[in-house]
Amino acid sequence: MILLFSLVVTIMNPAFFTLQNFFDLLHNSSGDAILAIGFFVALLSGGIDISFPAVAIIGQYIAVNALISMHVSNLVLALAISCGVGIAFGAVNAFFVSVFRINTLIVTLGTSSLFHGAMLELVGTKAVNAGQLPKCFTDFGYAKVLHLQTASGTPYGLPLFAIVLAVVVLATWLILRHTLLGRIIFAMGGNFEAVRRSGVNIRRVHFFIYCYVGFLAGIMGIMSVSLIRYSNPTYIVDTELLPVIAAVVLGGASIMGGSGTLTGTLLGATLIAMLQQNLVLMGLSSYWQEFFVGLMIVIGVTVTHVQRKFRTGNRLTFVRD
Amino acid sequence: MNAKRANSLTLLVLLILSTGVISIFVPGNFLSIRNLHNMGRQLPEYGLLSLANMLAMITGGIDLSIVSITSLSGVVAGTILSQYAAIGLPVGVTIALAILAAIAVALLCGAVNGVLVAYAGVPAIIATLGTNGLFLGIAIIITKGAGIIGFPPQFAFFGNGLILGIPAQFVIFLVAVGLVALLLNTTAQGMSMYMYGSNPIVARFSGINNHLVLLKTYLAGSVLCAVSAIIMISGVDSVRPGYGSQYLLLTVLIVVMGGTDPNGGFGTVLGVVLSIFVVQILQSGLNFLGFSAFFMKTSWGLLLLLLSVSHFLRTDIIKNHIAGKYLKKKVQPDRAV
DSSP states (O other): OHHHHHHHHHHHOTTSSSHHHHHHHHHHHHHHHHHHHHHHHHHHTTOOOOOHHHHHHHHHHHHHHHHHHHTOOOHHHHHHHHHHHHHHHHHHHHHHHHHSOOOHHHHHHHHHHHHHHHHHHHTOOOOBOTTTSOHHHHHHHHOEEEEEEOTTSOEEEEEHHHHHHHHHHHHHHHHHHHSHHHHHHHHHHHOHHHHHHTTOOHHHHHHHHHHHHHHHHHHHHHHHHHHHTOBOTTSHHHHTHHHHHHHHHHTTOOTTSSOOOHHHHHHHHHHHHHHHHHHHHTTOOGGGHHHHHHHHHHHHHHHHHHHHHHHHTTSOOOOOO | OOHHHHHHHHHHHHHHHHHHHHHHHSTTTTTSHHHHHHHHHHHHHHHHHHHHHHHHHHTTOOOTTHHHHHHHHHHHHHHHHHTHHHHOSOHHHHHHHHHHHHHHHHHHHHHHHHIIIIISOOOHHHHHHHHHHHHHHHHHHHHTTOOEEOOOGGGGHHHHOEETTEEHHHHHHHHHHHHHHHHHHHSHHHHHHHHHHHOHHHHHHTTOOHHHHHHHHHHHHHHHHHHHHHHHHHHHTEEOTTTTTTHHHHHHHHHHHTTOOTTSSOOOHHHHHHHHHHHHHHHHHHHHTTOOHHHHHHHHHHHHHHHHHHHHHHHHHIIIIIHHHHHSSOOOOOOOO
């Protein structure tokens, strides 16, 4: 599907298939890809965590404000604060999910509303613009690992964001593939009861999953600030939720948990990012974007599910959503 | 007492308590006719959407596209209404035409959802997530992102008029509540929805046409969205794609708070209506007491979590302590998720 889309775009616009455009794509969409990975991990375990946009926004806003009030410009500190907030947030989610066994969708809906409201009430609602933003953020946003130049002399390069994304992907892959914890996460999505009865400490796994999602959202929050050089306490909350979920689901992860691949998730995220970036290149005005993202999700999931239906044929596999 | 009534009772107590507390702090103003009118005007918009989401949730699904269906049918109705001078038909006919068009568009959207969920077998949360973007996208394409204004003045009745001293949209809301209650409690469709929600396989083997039941569920929900759209655009006398998108999470919260089981098979109109009232009372009350909109957001989140915890504790105590005494063994808790 991605190949097909790339082909169409390349035909429409030869400017698409260049290294520069590819690096731009990485630069703009690494954050979303990290969110998608977090959402994917929660989905694998059979849960749904929709609190990540709220976590990202709270983490970055608190970090930015803390740095400004301390008059320091230290990226490591900012990341530590943001991720710390994310982990704390995740722990609260995990607490409700594992101790009270409340539906994960409801828990994360409730906590994101609760904490986002509380943050706006307690920390403030003022947006921080580029001038006030500590310098470390803008540096992080501009940082390039590899410096290249186009034929016309415009410099471009491999953004530092891509390295962050690569580290996250590698870490998640190692955890999911090569640790007991990762296998338990897969198994939980497949058959929760079986895992529980085989003596796994479910509570600890829940805490790991939701804290990990929070941690990744914390990283994304800082990346997002660095990218747009503007810290707005209401910005990410509703705009990033749907594209991220769309990316994961298009990547073939089952909404019921237990199946899905990291590669698929990354491909899904790439597809959504390409779609968002290239509709304009293809000469369609920006208000077609919503329509096409929706259309992609509908077609993508319909094809997967109709295929599954044909495969299972007349077997009595009733699947609940 | 079963869990069904217990939840509605909790909500009723909460409703009376919050009304009482707020009335004490804001004497005279809170229960004044003017404020009651205000509340009656605000509540139907998301009340109707909550009912639509409840229908989907009873069958074990969820409808994330309600807000977009509302946007799209509102935009279509608005387009017709704003051209009323050009069309040249009598005003009454134009309005009727616009309302019919809104309902027709909504039904079409509902049919798309229903076909995806029932016949293609796509999980409702993903299907409606996709159609959410799709429908909103179409609405944005129609208006090119701008708003539409210039409706015939008579149209404002639905959002601003009074019927017997009661705001018109509140009367419409009550009629809708009555119809949904009839649908769920007295018709075969309602019964089948509960059965499908609690166990699709058993429903299938009892001769229920699962696909058709699901399709009808989403069609019914979409009609409620169209009605909400009419009220909304009449109330503000204009329409813009994405209007009312802040209601999406609120409706999920209301429906769950109303005791509807997100896994399907359980949910009452009474519970959801009480839950709608609680949210409205809190909203107006906190507003009167000078709290910000953010505090409201916080309190809704807190309320949702606390009610879920209390629900858990109640079922847990019933299962493990009361039932356990008779069964002499610990009942296994339900699968979380």
